Amino acid sequence: NVATDLALNGSGYFVTQGLDGQILTRAGNFVFNQDGLLVTGTSGLKVQAFRIDANGEVDMSQLSDVQIDFAAQAPPKFTENMDIGGNLPADAPIGEEVTLSNKIYDEQGNVLNVVTRFTKTAENEWSFSIENDEGGFTAASGTMTFNVDGSLDTPDSVGLTWDTDFVTSGSTLTVDFSGMTQYGGSSTATVRDQDGYASGKLSSFTIDPAGKVKLNFTNGQQEEVYQLAISDVDNPNGLEQLGENFYAPTAASGETVTGRAGNELQTTIVAGTLEMSNVDLAEEFTSMIIAQRGYQASARVITTSDEILQETVQLKR
Template sequence: MMRSLYSGVSGLQNHQVRMDVIGNNISNVNTIGFKKGRVNFQDIISQNIGGAARPTEENGGINPKQVGLGMMVATIDTIHTQGSLQNTGVISDAAIQGNGFYVLRTGEKELYTRAGGFSLDADGYLVNPANGFRLQGWLPEDLGDGVLGAIKTAADVTDLVIPIGSKDPARQTTLVELASNLDKRTPIIPPGASPAVISEGSWSLDKSIYDSFGNAHILRMNFVRTPGINNSWDVTVQIDPDRPADADVAPNVTLGFDPATAAGNVDGEGEFTITFDNLGAIADVLDAQGNLVTEGRIQIPVTFDVENDATGTTITQVFLIDIGEVGSYTNSTTQFAETSTTKAFRQDGYTMGYLENYRIDQKGIITGVYSNGTERDLGQIALATFTNPGGLEKAGETEFARTLNSGDALIGPSGVAGRGKIISGTLEMSNVDLAEQFTDMIVTQRGFQSNSKTIQTSDQMLQELLTLKR
C-alpha cells in the first residue's frame, strides 16, 4: 500500500520538473538564440515479488513478478534545432543558418552562443552588448604602414575589432588597364595632313590616376591614325595636360619599354604606336625608342615627376599602361568597324580615406568600406561546432559552456566542415513552438493530476484498512 503512495509522490515531483522546463520554454519564446528544453522520464527499479523459472519437462517457464516503485527524470535535453530568422537591418546583427556557435571570450574563459545581436563598444570591439563579452575571430595580418594582409583562419582566434574612422593610406597608381576599340572605318591620314584632317582621325580618353601623396592627376591618351599606314595608330600619353603653369607636376613624361633609354618630349608627352592585324587584334607595339613587342601581354611603363612641397625636390612616379595581349580580344585594345570606345576600365590607385561603414558576408568576413571607395577585409567571424552539442551546459544570458560530454570546440570559418553560413542583418529567434508547449502543458497537468489521484485513492484504502477493527 505504501508503494503506491511513494510512486504517486515521485510522479508529482517529476511532473513538476517537467512543468518547470515548459514554463522556462514559454518564458523564452521571444529570446533570440534560445534553445528549448525537453524532459524525458524513466521508471525506477522495480521490486521483485516472484522470480522467473525456466521451463521443465512437465511445465512451462514462469515470468518474474515485479511491482514498480515510481518514476524519475531520465534527461533534460537541450534541443538545438534551427530557429526562424528575423530581419532587423542592423549590420552588426548576424544569424547562423545551420550548425555552429559564435565564440565569446571574457578573460580566459570561452563561451558559445547562437544569439547574434552584437554591437561595437567604445574601442571598436564587436561585443555582446548585454555583458560586454568579445566576439572571436581572425584579424588580417598587419604588414605595417597601415597595410593589411590576408586573413589566416589557421591561427588562434582573437578579439574582433572594427576601427571606425581609421585611415586607409593613399596608394599610388601602378597599373592602368585599357579595353578600347578603335574604329577601323576611320580614314587613314595622308602624310603632311593639316591639323583639321588629323583631328578627324583621332580619339581621346581621360582617366584619373593618383601619385604617392594621394593627389589626383589626369592621364590623357590621344589615338591618331598613323599617317599613310593602314591598321596603325600613334598614341600620345600626357599627364595633367591642362595644368596651370605653376602646377606641382614637372612637364617631363617618359614612356618606353626600356626605362633606361626612354625619353619624353619637352612638352611633357610620351608616344608609342599600336599595329593591329587584319582580324582586329593587336599585332605589335612600338615605343618611341624603337623597342618592339610582338607577343604576350603588353604593359608600357610611364614615368612622370611630382614636386615635393616640403623639400622643393621632385619625386618620380611610375605606372604601367596595360594595352592588352597580342592576338587577344578579352580586356584588350582592338580595331573593329565599330564606334571607337577608348576606355580605361580600371586603375589601382586612390587617395587617402576613412573607414565609414562595414558589412558581413555569408563566410563571416567583415569588409570595411572607406570614404575613398576602397574596401578592405577587416576580420572574419569564427564558428565553433561540437561532437555532442546536447552536452553543452547553459551558462545563462543565452550562452553555453563546454562540458566533459560535449567534446572540445572545433573552431573554424563558416561554411567549412559542416558549419552553417552567417546571415548579416538578421537574428535567429527562439526555437520554442507555443502549440507544442501548450500541448505538453496539458499532458503534464493531466499526469500531475493522475498522480495526485493515486495518492488520494491509496489514502482512502488505508483509511478503510484502519476501520476494519471497528
C-alpha cells in the same frame, strides 16, 4: 536590420571571452562598444575571432578580440596600369584626331588628368601621344599600326616612367593597347580602366556567411580583417548553463572544437537577424497536455482518497 545581429544556421556556438575562460552562446545580439570592440549586448563579453592578414590569410594560431577603428582610412594606390581599347575608324581621313581624357592617381592619391591623342597619319597607321600638363610622368608618343584585317599590329603596350616627385623612383605606368582595333565606322576608343585610387574613409562593414568581417571604404576598396570563431561540443546537454543564454564547456560536454563557419565547422552565419526560440512548439504543447492530464488524474486520486477518509470518519461516529 542591424549588421551586428548574427544567427547560426547549424550547430555550434559563438565564442566569447569571460574572466575564467571561453564562454559559448548562440545569442548573437552583438554590438560595438565605445572602444570599437564587438561585445555581447547583455553582459559586454568580448566576441572572439581569428585575424586576417593583409594577404587575406587567416591566422588560426590564436583567438583575438574583434576591434574596429571607425576613424580608419584606406591608403591610396598610384596608377600602375591603364587600359585603352575600342575602335579607331579605318575610313577616317588623314589628319583626323581622336582625343581621350581620364584621371589617374599618384602615390598620395592626388588626381592627375591624362590626355591621350590618336592622329591618323597614313593608311592603317596612327600616331599617339600620352601626356599630362601638370607633369607626373614622362610623356610618351609613338606610332600605332594595324593589320589589313583591322587587328592591332604594334604596339601592344607602352610604358611611362613616373616622376619621383609623384611616385617612388623606378615606378612605371603601363598603358595597354591590346584591345584596340581599326574597323570602318565611328570611333569607340576609350580608357576602359585604370587601377589607381584615392584614400578612402571607412563607410560601413559587413559580416558574410563564413563570419568574415569586411570593412568597406569610400574609395571602393574592401578589407577583410577578422573571421569569427565558432565552437561546437560533442554533448551540448553537458554544457554548464550560466544564464542569459551563456554556457561553459565541462567534462560532460566532451571535446570542444573551435574553428570557422563553413570550414572546420559545417555551419553558416546569417547577418542582420537573430535566432528565434529553437523549441518545437508542437512537442512542447503535447508534453504540457500530458503533464496536465497526469496532474488532473493525480488530483482525482487525492480527491477520491479524501472522500473515502471522510466516509470512514462518519461511519465511526
